[in-house]
Amino acid sequence: MNALVWKEILEEASKNIPAQYFLSFLKPIQFQKFEQGTFYISAPSVLVQSHIESRYLEILRTATLVVTGEPFTISFSADAPSASFALNETLQSSFQSLESDLNPEFTFERFLISDSNRLAAAAAKSIVENEGKFNPLYVFGPVGVGKTHLLHAIGNKIKLQDPWKSIKYVDSLSFLNEFVFTVRQNNRTQLESFKMKYQSFNVLLFDDVQFLNGSAEKTQEEFFGIFNFLFERRRQIVLASDRPSSELPLHDRLKSRFVHGLQVDVKSHDYSLRKAILSYHASVYGIAIERSTLDWIAEQCTGDARTMIGIMNDIVLYKKAYDIFVLSDDKIRSIAETRIAQTKKKIGYTAEEILEFLSFEFQIPRKDLLGKNRKSDLVRVRHIGMLVLHQLLALPKTQIGRLFGVEHSTVIHAISKMENLMQKDPDFRNQIQKLKEKISFQ
Numbered sequence: 393m394n395a396l397v398w399k400e401i402l403e404e405a406s407k408n409i410p411a412q413y414f415l416s417f418l419k420p421i422q423f424q425k426f427e428q429g430t431f432y433i434s435a436p437s438v439l440v441q442s443h444i445e446s447r448y449l450e451i452l453r454t455a456t457l458v459v460t461g462e463p464f465t466i467s468f469s470a471d472a473p474s475a476s477f478a479l480n481e482t483l484q485s486s487f488q489s490l491e492s493d494l495n496p497e498f499t500f501e502r503f504l505i506s507d508s509n510r511l512a513a514a515a516a517k518s519i520v521e522n523e524g525k526f527n528p529l530y531v532f533g534p535v536g537v538g539k540t541h542l543l544h545a546i547g548n549k550i551k552l553q554d555p556w557k558s559i560k561y562v563d564s565l566s567f568l569n570e571f572v573f574t575v576r577q578n579n580r581t582q583l584e585s586f587k588m589k590y591q592s593f594n595v596l597l598f599d600d601v602q603f604l605n606g607s608a609e610k611t612q613e614e615f616f617g618i619f620n621f622l623f624e625r626r627r628q629i630v631l632a633s634d635r636p637s638s639e640l641p642l643h644d645r646l647k648s649r650f651v652h653g654l655q656v657d658v659k660s661h662d663y664s665l666r667k668a669i670l671s672y673h674a675s676v677y678g679i680a681i682e683r684s685t686l687d688w689i690a691e692q693c694t695g696d697a698r699t700m701i702g703i704m705n706d707i708v709l710y711k712k713a714y715d716i717f718v719l720s721d722d723k724i725r726s727i728a729e730t731r732i733a734q735t736k737k738k739i740g741y742t743a744e745e746i747l748e749f750l751s752f753e754f755q756i757p758r759k760d761l762l763g764k765n766r767k768s769d770l771v772r773v774r775h776i777g778m779l780v781l782h783q784l785l786a787l788p789k790t791q792i793g794r795l796f797g798v799e800h801s802t803v804i805h806a807i808s809k810m811e812n813l814m815q816k817d818p819d820f821r822n823q824i825q826k827l828k829e830k831i832s833f834q
Contacts, residue, residue, distance in 0.1 A: 393460070398423040398431060401452065401456050404458050405451050405455040408451050421434065430464065430467050431464060432469070433466060435468055435470050441470045447556065498543075504669055506662055508661055509659065512533075513542065520553070528619075528649070528652070529546075530651075532635055532636055532656075534742065536742070539633075543599055546595070559593065559594065562596075563599040565600065571614055587618065595629075596627065600632065601642075602634055603791075620649075667690040669701075670700055680719075685725060707727055743787060746780060747777065753830075754773045764797075774806070775807075779807050779810040779824070783828065784828060
């Protein structure tokens with residue numbers, strides 16, 4: 393047995409160790425000798441030796457068995473203490489790289505449960521208890537129902553159980569921007585560094601995967617490679633989206649990976665959950681509200697959780713502005729009514745709900761509405777959808793493009809075409825106006 397055999401052992405072990413940790417802790421160790429069934433290995437410091445023995449020794453033993461066919465012993469020793477300072481900086485740098493962008497406020501303890509999200513919550517908790525068993529976990533549902541909260545809760549719980557695990561939360565737009573920036577540097581080393589960073593994570597929490605659409609071809613390819621790398625090494629992947637994976641504007645080979653694991657639906661908040669959310673935040677903010685008033689707000693506020701939290705923020709602001717300790721129920725109802733009315737006036741529906749509405753209104757399956765079929769009737773409704781999203785929600789054309797899986801220029805052309813048609817055709821103009829009124833006053 394010699395140094396070449398030890399190199400093969402390290403290469404085998406690297407398949408089960410995040411790249412950043414392999415480079416920081418295992419790359420610096422040196423083969424000394426093989427004697428009487430034992431590999432004698434030196435580490436550059438006591439700190440590194442201790443870390444390897446506590447975290448990676450079993451992986452190295454398994455790799456030794458795979459490469460040599462024998463369960464040889466591995467014995468570590470440390471170099472001179474003078475090396476410890478430099479390695480201490482390496483360790484500190486590695487610890488800093490564990491920053492995961494997790495929101496500590498989003499935990500399982502603060503995730504309120506009802507029948508509308510019970511299955512999703514149970515699936516998320518099972519991921520923490522059995523990492524890699526259900527892989528990936530795919531969570532989908534409309535905006536504001538707690539998908540992002542669940543992703544952070546998974547990360548925070550795993551982090552609490554095992555602080556050494558590298559966990560990354562990222563939404564698709566941030567991932568896209570980071571990748572585009574890296575590519576524009578025109579530097580192969582930086583691109584490899586980008587790949588290695590994402591390949592190094594033990595847990596990847598990827599939000600809003602629906603925006604990783606056809607207009608981001610190269611980004612999809614990069615994500616596909618990262619996904620496969622993590623999946624093959626049984627690293628946990630959790631994805632969140634506003635729609636089932638079958639309706640995503642992604643390549644089939646990527647969508648096929650998503651159905652391999654567990655898919656759970658988070659539905660819109662039911663009455664009991666809306667009431668629980670309001671009650672919880674009233675308690676957190678120290679707001680005294682009569683039960684009947686709380687029930688009334690829960691009945692009226694059928695939107696997402698953000699609207700309900702917004703009502704509580706409005707109440708707190710009013711109390712501070714007018715230095716009032718306790719508000720009357722009439723005033724609380726008035727504040728809530730204002731917020732609810734403003735929400736309906738400004739957006740009516742969310743983008744997701746407008747798409748659902750259009751699908752129902754025109755009797756077109758959602759997958760066809762967002763698909764690539766070029767039938768004239770489907771294209772017309774698709775263009776109407778782009779126009780309505782732009783006029784009612786003032787969504788950027790790039791975001792509308794991501795929803796429909798098309799280029800920014802396609803959206804510009806579609807909206808311009810619909811606006812020109814409205815000017816020339818009074819019947820079409822009336823149709824669009826009535827459609828927008830239906831949406832705005834739902």
